[in-house]
Amino acid sequence: GAVVSQHPSRVICKSGTSVKIECRSLDFQATTMFWYRQFPKKSLMLMATSNEGSKATYEQGVEKDKFLINHASLTLSTLTVTSAHPEDSSFYICSAYPGQGATEQYFGPGTRLTVT
Amino acid sequence: ILNVEQSPQSLHVQEGDSTNFTCSFPSSNFYALHWYRWETAKSPEALFVMTLNGDEKKKGRISATLNTKEGYSYLYIKGSQPEDSATYLCAFWEDYKLSFGAGTTVTVRA
Numbered sequence: 535g536a537v538v539s540q541h542p543s544r545v546i547c548k549s550g551t552s553v554k555i556e557c558r559s560l561d562f563q564a565t566t567m568f569w570y571r572q573f574p575k576k577s578l579m580l581m582a583t584s585n586e587g588s589k590a591t592y593e594q595g596v597e598k599d600k601f602l603i604n605h606a607s608l609t610l611s612t613l614t615v616t617s618a619h620p621e622d623s624s625f626y627i628c629s630a631y632p633g634q635g636a637t638e639q640y641f642g643p644g645t646r647l648t649v650t
Numbered sequence: 651i652l653n654v655e656q657s658p659q660s661l662h663v664q665e666g667d668s669t670n671f672t673c674s675f676p677s678s679n680f681y682a683l684h685w686y687r688w689e690t691a692k693s694p695e696a697l698f699v700m701t702l703n704g705d706e707k708k709k710g711r712i713s714a715t716l717n718t719k720e721g722y723s724y725l726y727i728k729g730s731q732p733e734d735s736a737t738y739l740c741a742f743w744e745d746y747k748l749s750f751g752a753g754t755t756v757t758v759r760a
Contacts, residue, residue, distance in 0.1 A: 577750040
């Protein structure tokens with residue numbers, strides 16, 4: 535149980551285009567989903583927290599207009615990197631939180647984004 | 651975002667040897683510390699959720715201890731096997747958010 539999928543696993547896009555990454559909880563409902571970014575040899579950095587049906591909360595320094603997050607249902611959140619630039623190239627990973635006093639987040643396998 | 655540090659960044663272990671590594675975190679307002687095992691191209695796998703000072707948890711050949719007063723946790727791997735090769739992440743849990751360390755990458759040589 536507690537499986538989270540992420541799609542695509544790898545994506546290459548051209549500078550100036552937008553790319554959407556999907557995060558799905560497959561066998562549970564997630565009241566909250568989180569989006570992280572990993573820089574080389576660095577820790578996973580929390581970008582934003584999204585709650586179903588409401589606006590995402592972004593961490594300090596994360597541009598909300600560049601990283602659009604939509605949490606349309608209790609099993610799906612999407613991250614859209616708009617007008618991507620090479621510096622947006624990174625590893626993006628989502629997690630899903632079931633709520634109701636749960637003490638764990640469940641992670642997807644991540645998406646490697648390369649912007650050329 | 652809290653300061654969570656892991657050391658060493660990487661280590662190489664001979665098959666059959668035991669090893670351990672550290673996670674340090676803020677000792678104030680402690681709620682829980684999580685350990686994850688992360689293999690390339692896979693989802694991070696939860697190993698332990700540690701909440702009490704002095705906690706010691708075990709899963710097969712992997713165990714972890716927790717000292718909340720001084721703000722550190724150790725992860726131990728006994729009799730390392732090639733399948734233990736992975737990056738081990740610790741994360742401080744606060745307000746249902748996780749603050750991660752950079753991880754310790756373990757490579758077990760046959």
